Structures are given as structure tokens and as C-alpha cells.
Amino acid sequence: xxxxxxxxxxxxxxxxxxxxxxxxxxxxxxxxxxxxxxxxxxxxxxxxxxxxxxxxxxxxxxxxxxxxxxxxxxxxxxxxxxxxxxxxxxxxxxxxxxxxxxxxxxxxxxxxxxxxxxxxxxxxxxxxxxxxxxxxxxxxxxxxxxxxxxxxxxxxxxxxxxxxxxxxxxxxxxxxxxxxxxxxxxxxxxxxxxxxxxxxxxxxxxxxxxxxxxxxxxxxxxxxxxxxxxxxxxxxxxxxxxxxxxxxxxxxxxxxxxxxxxxxxxxxxxxxxxxxxxxxxxxxxxxxxxxxxxxxxxxxxxxxxxxxxxxxxxxxx
Amino acid sequence: xxxxxxxxxxxxxxxxxxxxxxxxxxxxxxxxxxxxxxxxxxxxxxxxxxxxxxxxxxxxxxxxxxxxxxxxxxxxxxxxxxxxxxxxxxxxxxxxxxxxxxxxxxxxxxxxxxxxxxxxxxxxxxxxxxxxxxxxxxxxxxxxxxxxxxxxxxxxxxxxxxxxxxxxxxxxxxxxxxxxxxxxxxxxxxxxxxxxxxxxxxxxxxxxxxxxxxxxxxxxxxxxxxxxxxxxxxxxxxxxxxxxxxxxxxxxxxxxxxxxxxxxxxxxxxxxxxxxxxxxxxxxxxxxxxxxxxxxxxxxxxxxxxxxxxxxxxxxxxxxxxxxxxxxxxxxxxxxxxxxxxxxxxxxxxxxxxxxxxxxxxxxxxxxxxxxxxxxxxxxxxxxxxxxxxxxxxxxxxxxxxxxxxxxxxxxxxxxxxxxxxxxxxxxxxxxxxxxxxxxxxxxxxxxxxxxxxxx
Numbered sequence: 001x002x003x004x005x006x007x008x009x010x011x012x013x014x015x016x017x018x019x020x021x022x023x024x025x026x027x028x029x030x031x032x033x034x035x036x037x038x039x040x041x042x043x044x045x046x047x048x049x050x051x052x053x054x055x056x057x058x059x060x061x062x063x064x065x066x067x068x069x070x071x072x073x074x075x076x077x078x079x080x081x082x083x084x085x086x087x088x089x090x091x092x093x094x095x096x097x098x099x100x101x102x103x104x105x106x107x108x109x110x111x112x113x114x115x116x117x118x119x120x121x122x123x124x125x126x127x128x129x130x131x132x133x134x135x136x137x138x139x140x141x142x143x144x145x146x147x148x149x150x151x152x153x154x155x156x157x158x159x160x161x162x163x164x165x166x167x168x169x170x171x172x173x174x175x176x177x178x179x180x181x182x183x184x185x186x187x188x189x190x191x192x193x194x195x196x197x198x199x200x201x202x203x204x205x206x207x208x209x210x211x212x213x214x215x216x217x218x219x220x221x222x223x224x225x226x227x228x229x230x231x232x233x234x235x236x237x238x239x240x241x242x243x244x245x246x247x248x249x250x251x252x253x254x255x256x257x258x259x260x261x262x263x264x265x266x267x268x269x270x271x272x273x274x275x276x277x278x279x280x281x282x283x284x285x286x287x288x289x290x291x292x293x294x295x296x297x298x299x300x301x302x303x304x305x306x307x308x309x310x311x312x313x314x315x316x317x
Numbered sequence: 318x319x320x321x322x323x324x325x326x327x328x329x330x331x332x333x334x335x336x337x338x339x340x341x342x343x344x345x346x347x348x349x350x351x352x353x354x355x356x357x358x359x360x361x362x363x364x365x366x367x368x369x370x371x372x373x374x375x376x377x378x379x380x381x382x383x384x385x386x387x388x389x390x391x392x393x394x395x396x397x398x399x400x401x402x403x404x405x406x407x408x409x410x411x412x413x414x415x416x417x418x419x420x421x422x423x424x425x426x427x428x429x430x431x432x433x434x435x436x437x438x439x440x441x442x443x444x445x446x447x448x449x450x451x452x453x454x455x456x457x458x459x460x461x462x463x464x465x466x467x468x469x470x471x472x473x474x475x476x477x478x479x480x481x482x483x484x485x486x487x488x489x490x491x492x493x494x495x496x497x498x499x500x501x502x503x504x505x506x507x508x509x510x511x512x513x514x515x516x517x518x519x520x521x522x523x524x525x526x527x528x529x530x531x532x533x534x535x536x537x538x539x540x541x542x543x544x545x546x547x548x549x550x551x552x553x554x555x556x557x558x559x560x561x562x563x564x565x566x567x568x569x570x571x572x573x574x575x576x577x578x579x580x581x582x583x584x585x586x587x588x589x590x591x592x593x594x595x596x597x598x599x600x601x602x603x604x605x606x607x608x609x610x611x612x613x614x615x616x617x618x619x620x621x622x623x624x625x626x627x628x629x630x631x632x633x634x635x636x637x638x639x640x641x642x643x644x645x646x647x648x649x650x651x652x653x654x655x656x657x658x659x660x661x662x663x664x665x666x667x668x669x670x671x672x673x674x675x676x677x678x679x680x681x682x683x684x685x686x687x688x689x690x691x692x693x694x695x696x697x698x699x700x701x702x703x704x705x706x707x708x709x710x711x712x713x714x715x716x717x718x719x720x721x722x723x724x725x726x727x728x729x730x731x732x733x734x735x736x737x738x739x740x741x742x743x744x745x746x747x748x749x750x751x752x753x754x755x756x757x758x759x760x761x762x763x764x765x766x767x768x769x770x771x772x773x
Contacts, residue, residue, distance in 0.1 A: 054571075057610040057633065110595065127595035217600075218638050218673045226670050227648040243647060250641040 059214040062134045066101040068154050069135045071128045073121045074143050075107040078289040083296045094147045103128050115229035116236040126220045135212055142206035144284040144295050146302045152280055165189030169257040174246055175202045181246040183257050192256040197264045199273055205238045206283050207264040219251055457506025464506030466545040467563055470537055471498050475552050477515020486733040493740055494552050501559045510537050527659040528644045535640055538632055551626040553723040553732055557743045561719055571609045575679040578603040585622040587669050600672035612679035617687040620694040620710055625661045626722040627687040635677050686720055688712035690735050693724045
């Protein structure tokens with residue numbers, strides 16, 4: 001229907017409605033849009049943010065305080081106090097000179113539950129790993145051994161990765177002369193965690209280094225497996241070590257063989273691996289607690305040399 | 318026939334030896350008798366036409382076709398009537414498509430626009446969720462659901478029919494089990510590795526039977542470099558709730574699901590934690606370092622101790638070490654008579670003596686990943702021959718347990734019967750809305766009305 005004129009308007013126009021809100025952006029007509037936008041943004045965030053990701057596991061990294069712990073397991077039941085004192089003094093003097101620490105424990109502090117007591121030395125290594133979580137390396141040095149060169153630090157002659165890589169004997173049978181399991185040829189110095197040497201019959205467990213960390217605990221605890229301890233290996237922990245190294249590549253792949261005279265020269269005067277002047281360590285491997293070949297008697301020679309060296313050093317300085 | 322010269326590339330061209338014009342179906346001009354070089358040359362009057370001697374001057378039409386046809390009138394309707402047609406077309410034909418759309422859109426009401434938008438979204442959503450592999454890839458991607466971090470190993474072909482005959486039932490069990498996992502994996506974007514647990518000489522020779530697990534886990538870690546968790550499943554298992562993802566079911570809330578202090582449920586009475594004075598605080602603590610990220614193996618315990626029918630391992634240096642020392646000839650030599658469950662007992666041995674193993678193992682409640690049917694872990698049947706279910710061990714459909722492991726069904730129970738029962742039960746539990754409507758509504762009404770049970 002059409003009218004000729006539009007409907008008449010009132011003469012008084014309605015007054016302007018006051019604004020419902022002071023802020024122009026928050027007008028009720030816009031409020032809904034804003035609300036929708038906010039919801040969308042929140043929804044997007046919720047959609048894109050998955051469940052909280054867990055941080056990957058990181059093992060405790062040793063800070064290097066002390067850099068090395070020299071561990072000695074002594075047997076006061078068989079050896080005289082003065083002899084053992086000469087041993088501990090030797091370690092302490094060397095450690096003080098280079099900022100290392102010594103840890104001396106007694107053999108019978110650890111129970112081996114019927115297995116040969118020599119296993120206690122390995123338990124002591126586990127103990128050292130617990131006591132010094134920030135030590136970079138644990139050095140187990142046999143009781144019957146002397147550090148002969150105080151001036152050489154362990155880092156510069158062995159533990160520095162590039163130095164170590166130069167020393168490592170690669171592709172070498174673990175048990176000489178002809179075991180088919182050989183050390184890895186492509187192993188890098190920085191990837192090793194277990195440094196030891198080898199004599200003509202097998203691995204030398206009288207002097208070895210372990211890099212602190214999860215791997216070290218795995219390795220030592222595996223070595224200490226009660227079923228190995230009860231197995232009657234002929235040479236107890238030494239043969240157990242040769243067994244696990246040859247059967248378990250996760251252990252072999254961290255193992256560095258170094259020439260024996262770097263860390264474990266034998267104190268005899270027969271073979272290639274015997275101690276010569278200037279070697280770092282003299283291991284009295286053939287000595288007995290008592291008798292004509294007693295360790296105390298054999299040690300005199302080396303103690304004398306040490307005294308001579310220290311007086312020479314004092315004279316120089 | 319030997320060719321002393323390569324034939325011409327032109328079909329039918331070149332030399333006239335019948336065998337040489339291979340481009341044609343039938344050698345032409347065979348009636349012309351032996352064609353010599355001289356005669357062939359003579360026939361090439363016109364070098365601009367086909368160099369063939371066969372298709373020229375064959376008749377009137379062949380010669381004059383083009384001239385005749387080009388002089389005929391042409392009837393191109395479209396061309397002639399173009400103007401007229403344009404006037405008759407409706408308006409929407411005359412406007413180009415984009416313009417048409419614009420004008421329709423412009424005349425639409427706002428409400429209609431919104432409705433259409435909503436419908437479009439619904440349609441798109443339906444297509445994306447049901448018809449494209451987009452969801453699969455999203456669930457699989459590391460930026461999405463992260464499904465590519467999970468690999469399921471299914472131990473199939475147990476024994477391989479070497480020691481026992483593998484009959485129809487065994488094949489059926491295998492088929493159902495594999496299909497169940499395959500569907501699950503396809504749904505959540507995981508990977509499935511079906512491994513062959515057939516009895517092999519190489520393991521028998523090394524007394525390593527049932528330590529094959531170790532080799533398969535290692536191989537799987539190598540094969541799927543992006544995988545973080547590997548889930549080992551025995552053949553006689555069935556995922557009852559395929560709608561549960563591993564992330565939601567276990568890993569997002571690992572902290573609350575898992576227990577590390579074995580004293581919580583300790584059927585083997587391991588003395589826990591260690592008390593040796595030479596160990597560190599973490600090794601002495603009952604919960605290791607207490608963080609979930611240090612757990613590298615998740616398993617469940619049944620009434621008899623560890624159960625390796627369904628367990629998880631995480632890629633880590635730790636698992637490599639464990640897989641490496643799990644089998645050792647010296648320990649095996651001493652214990653092989655005592656270890657009836659072989660690798661399971663060996664793991665328990667490692668757990669009981671070695672802190673480094675214990676620190677990284679977590680336990681899940683058994684019914685979370687490894688529910689047993691009432692026949693397993695149940696020595697005594699009651700007077701009716703039923704086995705009273707144990708709440709920590711046995712499957713409970715009302716609580717939607719995730720997985721059933723028919724452990725030990727090969728020792729005197731009916732593996733196929735159980736597998737079939739749980740398969741059907743899982744289908745029943747996870748009916749789709751239409752099936753629910755039919756069976757829980759229509760069939761019930763029908764039953765009320767007529768007293769007859771119907772299957773729809």
C-alpha cells in the first residue's frame with residue numbers, strides 16, 4: 001500500500017540516548033564481537049599448546065672439584081703401619097701438589113659375602129663415586145704402588161682428551177695374545193670413560209681411571225654383580241672384568257687401553273713393562289706381605305729414589 | 318633376416334624389402350614383384366611428397382579430396398547464431414562466474430550468511446575428520462600429537478610352528494591380534510613393528526631363547542630413529558579401548574600413574590630400597606631421583622612379579638646398557654635351572670642387585686597396561702568353576718581397562734576362546750552411536766512391545 005506522503009514525524013525529536021559506557025570501544029553492540037575474538041584467541045592458544053613437554057633427562061655433570069680422587073684400598077691386617085703410612089704419604093704429597101684429593105679406605109670395610117676380599121677394591125670405587133659426585137675422575141691405585149713423578153699432572157700426561165687419544169692402543173686384543181675381541185679402532189679420546197692398561201696376561205686392574213657419571217655407576221655395578229662374584233673366576237675381579245669387557249659392547253666402547261708404563265709400570269727388572277727411571281708409577285706386583293720378598297723391603301728402593309728426587313727438586317728451587 | 322642397413326624412420330619409406338618397413342601393418346605394393354633400387358628411384362617423381370611408392374595416385378578421390386571438400390559450404394551454427402543466443406541467455410549466464418557469486422552473496426541476508434558459514438565449517442570438519450588423512454598426520458607429527466614417538470612391537474608367530482603345530486586357531490589369534498594393533502596404530506599415528514618370534518637356531522645355539530626381545534628392541538630403535546617410547550606387546554594381547562591414546566592414557570600423567578617404590582606392590586618381596594653404605598643418595602632413595610624423565614622402563618607386576626607381556630622402554634643410554642647386560646653367559650650358566658621365565662627372571666635378578674637398573678624402572682598399575690583375564694593369576698576356582706576376579710589384576714570392563722593380556726593361556730586355557738571373547742567384548746564396548754541407538758533403544762522398545770529379542 002502506498003501513501004502519498006510519508007507518515008508524519010513528531011515535531012519534538014527524541015533526545016539523544018546517553019552513552020551506556022564511557023569507553024566507545026565497549027559499547028554493547030561491540031562487546032559481543034570482542035568477546036568472540038577473545039574466545040577465538042584463547043581457543044587458538046589452547047589448540048596449539050599441547051600438553052606440557054617434560055624436559056629431557058640430564059645426568060649430573062661433575063664440576064671438577066676435585067678433578068681427580070686417588071683411591072687406595074689398604075689392608076692394615078697384613079701390612080705394617082709404617083709401610084702403609086709411606087703409601088698414603090706418597091698419595092697425599094702428589095695430590096696436594098696438583099689439587100687432587102685422596103681417599104684411603106680399609107679392605108675389610110666392605111663385605112663381599114663369601115667372594116674373595118679383593119672385590120672390596122671395586123666396591124670402594126663405587127663408594128668413591130658416591131662420595132665425590134663432583135670429581136671428574138676416580139683413580140684406583142693399588143696399595144703396593146708408588147707415584148714416582150710428582151711433577152707430572154694427570155691431565156697433562158693422560159686425561160686430556162687429545163693426549164689420551166694419542167696414547168690409546170686401538171684395535172688391540174683385550175686378552176693377549178689373540179682374543180678376538182679388540183678395542184675399538186674409531187674410538188675418540190673424549191668418548192672414553194675407563195682408562196686402564198694391559199700386561200702380557202690381561203687387563204691390569206691395579207691402576208685404572210674411571211670418569212664419574214651414570215656410565216661409571218652402571219659399569220661398576222655390573223662388574224660387582226653378585227653372580228660374577230660368586231662365579232669363582234680364577235682371578236676374581238680381574239677375570240670378571242675381562243669377561244664383561246668382551247661380552248658387553250657398551251662397556252668396551254668406553255674403554256681406552258694405554259701403554260702400560262704410562263700408569264702401571266711393574267716394579268721388576270725383567271720385561272718391557274718394568275719400571276724405568278722417569279716412569280710415573282711403580283707397581284710392586286710381585287711382593288708378598290711378609291718374607292724375603294716383602295713389600296716393605298721392596299719399597300725401600302723406591303722410597304729412596306723418591307727422597308732423592310725430592311731433594312733434587314728442592315735444590316733446584 | 319639380417320639388416321645390413323638401418324631402416325628409414327619414415328613409416329613405409331626407405332627400402333623396399335618387405336621385412337624392413339616395420340612401421341606398417343601390411344607391406345604395401347607387394348604385387349609389384351621384386352623392387353630394385355632402380356625401380357624405386359624411378360617412382361620418386363616428386364621429392365616433396367611422401368617418399369613412399371605406395372600411397373600415391375591411387376584413385377580420383379584420393380587425388381582430389383582436399384579440393385572438393387574445401388569448396389563445399391560450411392554450416393557452423395554456433396558461429397552464425399552467436400549474437401542471437403547471447404540475447405536469449407538468462408542473466409546469470411551472461412555475467413561471469415565471479416561476478417555472479419558476488420551478486421548472490423551481496424543479496425544474501427546476514428543470518429543466511431552465518432548459517433551457510435556454519436554449514437560450510439561443519440562440512441569441512443566432517444571431510445577433514447572422516448575423509449582425509451589429515452588427522453592421522455596431525456596426530457603423528459611431532460608438532461601435533463607426537464604419535465611418531467611411539468612404536469609398538471608385536472611379538473607374532475610365537476614358536477613359528479616349530480615345536481607345536483600351528484593350526485587354524487593359532488592363525489586366527491594371530492590375525493585378530495595383528496589387526497587390533499594395526500587399527501590402533503592407524504588411529505593414533507604410531508608405528509607398528511610385527512616381529513617374528515619363531516624358534517630360531519641362532520638363539521637355541523646361544524641358549525638365548527626368549528631373549529630375542531632384546532635384539533628386536535634394539536633393531537626397532539635403529540629402524541625408527543624418531544621413536545622415543547617402544548611398547549612391547551605379546552601376541553595374546555588385545556587393546557580393548559582403541560579410543561585411548563597412549564599419551565592421554567599414560568604419558569601425559571605419568572607422574573600420577575606410575576609408582577617407583579616397589580613396596581607399593583611387591584609380590585616378590587624385593588628389599589627396597591638398597592641399604593649398602595657405599596651407595597649414593599639417589600641409589601638409596603626408594604624413588605630414584607623422583608622425576609619422571611629419569612624413568613626409562615615402564616612395566617607392570619602381576620601376582621608373580623614382573624610381567625614382560627606389555628612394557629615400555631624409552632630410548633636412552635640406559636636402555637642400551639640394560640639390553641646389553643640383560644643376557645650374560647656367566648649369569649645364565651649359574652641360573653638357567655632357576656630361571657623358568659628366562660629373560661623376565663634375568664631382569665628381576667638385575668633389578669634386585671643393581672641400583673643403576675632400579676633407579677630407572679617405573680611401575681604402572683597392572684590394569685593400566687596389562688589386565689589379565691580371570692583365568693590367569695588365579696589358582697583356585699570356586700565351587701561353580703568360576704574364578705573370583707582380583708581387583709588389582711583382572712580385567713574389568715565396567716572400568717574400561719585398556720588392554721587384556723591373556724597371559725599363560727597356552728597352559729591349559731583356551732587362547733582362541735579368550736581372544737574371540739575379548740574381541741567381541743571390545744566391539745560391544747565401543748559401539749558407534751547408530752549401533753547404540755539400534756541396540757539400546759529400538760531393540761529395547763521392540764522387546765517391550767512384542768516380547769521378542771531382535772538383532773538389528
